[in-house]
Amino acid sequence: MRNLVVLGAGTAGTIVVNKLRRRLPASQWRITVVEREDWHIYQPGLLFVPFGATCSRKPVLSLITAGVDVVLGEVHRVDTATRTVLLKDERSLPYDELVIATGMQPRPDQTPGMLGSEWGVSIFDFSTRDGAEALSRALPGFRGGKLVVHISEMPIKCPMAPLEFSFLADTELRRKGIRDKVELTYVTPLSGAFSKPVAALRLERMLQERGITLETGFVVERIDGKTLVSYDERTIPFDLLVTVPVNMGADFLARSGLGDELNCVPVNRHTFVAVGHDNIFALGDAASLPMSKAGSVAHFAAEVFVENFVEHAAGRPMRRRFDGHANCFVEAGQGRALLLDFDYDREPMPGRIGPLPLLRESAVNHWGNVAFRWLYWNVLLPGKRIPMPTRRDRWPSTSIPHRLRRSYNEPGG
Secondary structure, X not given: OEEEEEEOOOHHHHHHHHHHHHHOOOOOEEEEEEEOOOEEEOHHHXXXXXXXXXXXXXXXXXXXXXXXXXXXXXEXXXXXXXXXXXXXXXXXXXXXXXXXXXXOEEOHHHOOXXXXXXXXXXXXXXXXXXXXXXXXXXXXXXXXXXXXXXXXXXXXXXXXXXXXXXXXXXXXXXXXXXXXXXXXXXXXXXXXXOOOHHHHHHHHHHHHHOOOXXXXXXXXXXXXXXXEEEOOOOEEEOOEEEEEOOEEOOHHHHHOOOOOOOOXXXXXXXXXXXXXOOOEEEOHHHEEOOOOEOHXXXXXHHHHHHHHHHHHHOOOOXXXXXXXXEEEEEEEEOOEEEEXXXXXXXXXXXXXXXXXXXXXXXXXXXXXXXXXXXXXXXXXXXXXXXXOOOOHHHOOOEEOOHHHHHHHHOXXX
């Protein structure tokens, strides 16, 4: 009997164990998933909690298919020499193959002053359930002043979320009739609103249309009271700060010698094999990939990984290659959303995915985003088949004029 151990029952980990349990013979493979939390939270939904929505969550145990052993506990260290996962309660789990899917967590302690007296008073985040709910209590009392939406450092979970919060806050302030009393500023360490230039131009136009000031290249060094201070000594005062703290992988990865400076696992970007370990893989936010930390990346990556792992388990070469495919809805406020679709090498482009327009605000995109929650719980996490290719260049429903493919994707285009 061979042991496959998956660390983390988030999006990637849950998809993987549910799919592989159906693909690997139970007489030959024992599959175990380790998770420290009792509840699985729908992460994209946290964005809406500050504006009155409730947190969507389900018990972890209810999401894992029969035939998978679930261990509730926290990992202390991975001993790669003995192929053993050591838990903090001193239990140990042997593995033949290991998948790390423990995600990333916000670390406000990494920025001096962020966890000071203003945390939870004038400084908030929406990356966690507690943070989003605290912000939902603070926003109704904000009647005017400087509202700053801020990213500490890249990469972060869902890089579009802070932009979406800015657009939704603009809509909410207009609904209340106090938009003219608020100076709304979006602060990012990037050189533009997004890392992909084509999308950045569109998003920057959206910020400008809403009167939201964009401050780029701002790498925060510390927070002094109610002032952001960058390494180049720029300062941005605020009355209410909505920040995305530094995001880091799990601490056990550093203790195990598997993580980089952000505790993410360096991997082959096409096969997810951990550098220096042919029996360890990393998926989702836990993997150090040149790509967005987003649910769609975890989904597409997990689909490729499962097919490869079946070949790997049979002693055959892994033939499939992940191309970095990602797509994401960007809530724009006022009941509209943008849809972006891109990969490692190609920019987001205009066109369509079925009825959904790309790189353009529309109500149908907003409702597509709303509907995705049902798809997430009922199709995606259970590992059911979704009839669409994982590779971006094989999406038959995407309609993009040939001249635009050349313009957006060719070097120098």
